[in-house]
Amino acid sequence: xGIFVEALRKTFGQHVALDDxxxxxxxxxxxxxxxxxxxxxxxxxxxxxxxxxxxxxRIVLDGQTVFDPATHLPPEARQVGVVFxxxxxxxxxxxxxxxxxxxEAKGMARAEAAGLASEHLATVALSDxxxxxxxxxxxxxxxxxxxxxxxxxxxxxxxxxxxxxxxxPHLRHAMETELRAFHDRSRVTTLFITHDQxxxxxxxxxxxxMDAGRFLQVGTPQDIYDRPANAQVxxxxxxxxxxxxxxxxxxxxxxxQDVPVxxxxxxxxxxxxxxxxxxxxxxxxxxxIESVSYRGGHWEAVGMAPDETTxxxxxxxxxxxxxxxxxxxxxxxxxxxx
Numbered sequence: 114x115g116i117f118v119e120a121l122r123k124t125f126g127q128h129v130a131l132d133d134x135x136x137x138x139x140x141x142x143x144x145x146x147x148x149x150x151x152x153x154x155x156x157x158x159x160x161x162x163x164x165x166x167x168x169x170x171r172i173v174l175d176g177q178t179v180f181d182p183a184t185h186l187p188p189e190a191r192q193v194g195v196v197f198x199x200x201x202x203x204x205x206x207x208x209x210x211x212x213x214x215x216x217e218a219k220g221m222a223r224a225e226a227a228g229l230a231s232e233h234l235a236t237v238a239l240s241d242x243x244x245x246x247x248x249x250x251x252x253x254x255x256x257x258x259x260x261x262x263x264x265x266x267x268x269x270x271x272x273x274x275x276x277x278x279x280x281x282p283h284l285r286h287a288m289e290t291e292l293r294a295f296h297d298r299s300r301v302t303t304l305f306i307t308h309d310q311x312x313x314x315x316x317x318x319x320x321x322x323m324d325a326g327r328f329l330q331v332g333t334p335q336d337i338y339d340r341p342a343n344a345q346v347x348x349x350x351x352x353x354x355x356x357x358x359x360x361x362x363x364x365x366x367x368x369x370q371d372v373p374v375x376x377x378x379x380x381x382x383x384x385x386x387x388x389x390x391x392x393x394x395x396x397x398x399x400x401x402i403e404s405v406s407y408r409g410g411h412w413e414a415v416g417m418a419p420d421e422t423t424x425x426x427x428x429x430x431x432x433x434x435x436x437x438x439x440x441x442x443x444x445x446x447x448x449x450x451x
Contacts, residue, residue, distance in 0.1 A: 114176050115140040115302035116161065116270060121170030123156055130156040131167065132326035138304065138319065140175070143296050145305045145313035148323035148349075154306045157323075158272050161304065162195050163188035175269040175302070194263025194301075196273045201259065202247040208258050209234065209243040215265040233261040236298055237291075252280050253288050260295055271296075273305045277312065289315050310350050314338065322346050340376065340447060341385060347449065352413075352426050353387045360384070360448055367443055368398050368418050376448035384446040388413070391427035394442040400425060402437045416441070 116138040123131040130153045138144040146154050159165040161172055163179065163186060172180040174193065179186040188195075202211050209230050216226035234240050237257040247255055256276060263271050276292075277285045293316050296303050307313050313320045314334040321331045322345075330342040341347035344355055358365035358374075360382045365374040367384060374384055400416025403424070412429045416439060425441065433439060 114173060115142055116144070116304060117171075117173035118157075118161070119171040121157070121160060121167050121172065123153075123160060123165060123167045129326050131160065131170075133170070134326065134328060136321065136328060136331055138302060140302055141300050142318045143293065143303045143305065143316055145307060145317035145320040146323050146328075147307055147310050147313040147320060150308060152323045153326040154308075154323055155274055158195075158274050158304065158306050161270075162193050162272050163191050164195075191270075192268055193270045193272055194260075194268035196256070196259045196263060196271065196276045202255060202262075204247055207244050207246055208239060208250070211247070211258055212261045212265050215262065230261070230265060233264045236264065237261045237295055251284075253284050253291065256280075256288060257291065257295070260292075264299060264301075269301055271299075271301050271303045273303065275307055276305075277307070277309075285312070292316060314350075322349055324349075342450060344383065344385075344449060347385045347447075351387065353385050354423065354425050355449075356384050356386060356423055356446070358382060358384045358446075365446060365448070367446070368420065368423060370398060370443055372443045372446055374446045374448050376450065378448050378450070383449045385449055386425065386443060386446045388426040388428045390443055390445045391425050391441050392444055393427075393429070393439060395440045397440040397442040398425075400427075400439050400441055402433050402435055402439060405433055405435060407432070414439075 119135050120133045121131050122133050148154055156165060160167050166185060167180060174191055178184050179191045209227060212233055213226040213230035216229055217223060234243055237260055239257055242254060277288050280288060289312060317334055320334055320337060321328045330337055330346050337350055341350060347353060356367055358367045360374060361379050363373060365372045365384050399419055402414055402416045404415045406413045412432050414429055414433060415424055415426050417424055427441060
């Protein structure tokens with residue numbers, strides 16, 4: 114077992130930060146929690162780390178109960194590593210000493226601690242930077258030093274609180290690959306907090322969409338993208354349109370078209386249509402283009418349907434002008450549950 118959380122609740126005055134939340138992360142999995150600011154993501158991470166005391170519930174890490182009504186292990190006894198946005202490196206110590214410090218703090222001889230630190234630096238591909246100080250490193254390199262230091266605490270669980278938020282977009286994309294590679298090499302269980310749904314989908318084995326102290330949906334990135342549990346998840350993850358439709362036997366009647374839909378159910382339902390399910394076709398639904406944005410290699414467009422209430426999003430290999438009329442065909446959709 115990697116991380117097990119049961120009925121966890123945390124309040125601050127009248128504000129409910131964690132609303133009886135329960136979930137399980139398999140050992141060695143990369144688990145991302147994504148949601149808007151203020152939804153409870155960081156409070157959840159701090160509760161798991163031991164930096165916040167929940168009102169009630171249970172937390173089990175790597176098979177050990179660290180919090181329940183009779184237990185509250187301090188952070189240093191939980192064998193977790195925490196990586197914040199700031200990285201929290203000691204500026205006066207070299208990279209090697211930053212990584213070896215947790216061993217030395219436990220009484221290990223400096224030479225032995227240095228040997229173990231060198232192994233962790235190799236894991237994060239920083240062996241050649243061992244003698245530098247943090248101010249001589251890039252943001253991405255400092256990030257990797259913080260990860261190596263987590264490993265030096267015999268960590269089996271690593272908690273990351275928006276660690277890429279302060280990086281420029283180009284470096285952030287590179288660090289996504291590096292963080293995932295680090296996770297795969299170290300075989301730890303990782304919980305990664307972010308407000309960036311694209312970031313979460315790029316790295317995670319499993320992800321959760323969180324809002325108002327609760328998980329709205331937990332699943333693989335593809336599950337959540339293809340089969341959102343409700344309208345809130347559909348709006349938060351990716352782009353698309355929510356359309357009322359009459360559904361029967363896997364077909365939805367949408368804007369005068371019969372469209373194959375997945376998700377089951379019948380009657381008057383809400384169907385979620387992604388941009389990739391809207392394709393140009395001269396004799397199709399006539400859209401009046403309202404906006405066009407170039408996204409590098411393709412254009413994102415939004416068009417108003419003839420009913421003057423439904424807006425469809427689509428991606429195009431060529432540009433169109435605002436005010437143009439474009440015929441489109443819907444190739445599919447997802448019937449929201451409930």
